[in-house]
Amino acid sequence: MDHTPAVRRWLWAVYGMIVAMIAIGGITRLTGSGLSMVEWRPLMGALPPMGEAEWQAVFAKYQLSPQYQQVNHWMTLGDFQRIFFWEYLHRLFGRLIGVVTFAPWLYFVLRKRVSGQTARRSFLAIVFGGLQGLLGWFMVKSGLVDVPEVSHFRLAAHLSLAFFVGCYVLWVIIDLHGERAPARATVRRGAVAAVAALVALQIVYGAFMAGTRAGYLFQTFPDHNGAWFPPGWLGPGGVWHGVVSHPVAIHVLHRLLGYTVAVAVTALAVVGWRRAATPRPRRLALGLGLWVALQMGLGIWTVMGAVPLAVATAHQVVAFFLISALVAFGHAFSTPRA
Numbered sequence: 001m002d003h004t005p006a007v008r009r010w011l012w013a014v015y016g017m018i019v020a021m022i023a024i025g026g027i028t029r030l031t032g033s034g035l036s037m038v039e040w041r042p043l044m045g046a047l048p049p050m051g052e053a054e055w056q057a058v059f060a061k062y063q064l065s066p067q068y069q070q071v072n073h074w075m076t077l078g079d080f081q082r083i084f085f086w087e088y089l090h091r092l093f094g095r096l097i098g099v100v101t102f103a104p105w106l107y108f109v110l111r112k113r114v115s116g117q118t119a120r121r122s123f124l125a126i127v128f129g130g131l132q133g134l135l136g137w138f139m140v141k142s143g144l145v146d147v148p149e150v151s152h153f154r155l156a157a158h159l160s161l162a163f164f165v166g167c168y169v170l171w172v173i174i175d176l177h178g179e180r181a182p183a184r185a186t187v188r189r190g191a192v193a194a195v196a197a198l199v200a201l202q203i204v205y206g207a208f209m210a211g212t213r214a215g216y217l218f219q220t221f222p223d224h225n226g227a228w229f230p231p232g233w234l235g236p237g238g239v240w241h242g243v244v245s246h247p248v249a250i251h252v253l254h255r256l257l258g259y260t261v262a263v264a265v266t267a268l269a270v271v272g273w274r275r276a277a278t279p280r281p282r283r284l285a286l287g288l289g290l291w292v293a294l295q296m297g298l299g300i301w302t303v304m305g306a307v308p309l310a311v312a313t314a315h316q317v318v319a320f321f322l323i324s325a326l327v328a329f330g331h332a333f334s335t336p337r338a
Helices: 005-030 051-062 066-070 077-110 116-141 152-177 189-212 239-245 247-275 279-304 309-334
Strands: none
Touching (some): 005 077, 077 116, 152 189, 189 247
């Protein structure tokens, strides 16, 4: 009953919208649009300003914010409308995901098209999505007082939860498809979990890069403007502070983690390829290797090109596809068919 094509198509649509949301979120961040909406109106906020008077009122509220007073004081109403668009689209799309997730879920439950574990797991995805919206506002609030920058810790939490929700939905979808690898194709769960944790840490550092604007610091590769470790790269605040807050240290560590991720994921893919007994797990192993290679190339392009919008956005989206590929790989290899 829970394996109907309609249910799978619904969840695939949700997954696709999460991918689009991750791209929109990246553009919102890269264009400096995230602080353009200084109010959180979950219901009425779905409507944009209507007419000149409403636009002027919204712009006047933005003019009281630290971002306008310290950074964007040169902006006209037209300039403001351009950054407002991306933050508005980001929030509107979040609401749309909520509707597309909850309304079909309610319909399927009432029509008894889903029940039991599938109903509970898909409802949990709705809860996670709601928490993501709350966390997004919690992040934005950090940039509306004194310093016009959101906390890079909150940004990392916001991005990580988005990736988690997407991967969770993907796991449910794969379970519904019932696709598992034969027992002899297994890979140690500990190895898959360790590589997944490493990728997750790299995603956190990617958010740190965006939050501290560390990606703009060095436009050479593989060195950092001629040095492997720039002088004083950990900063003046001690090792721990440097590791999590100093832009130079974050940039250096993000690159080092990138190399480590590339080696670890490639090694896992090779093991999976060798142990695969059927074409599907072999394709998953190959895909995992290709995604990590593409992600590495996009990362190099991003820093050498001084964070071009399209490339940096693709870098964030491909990071999600990489960890999604790892989830699919782990599902196929570490959960064998009985």
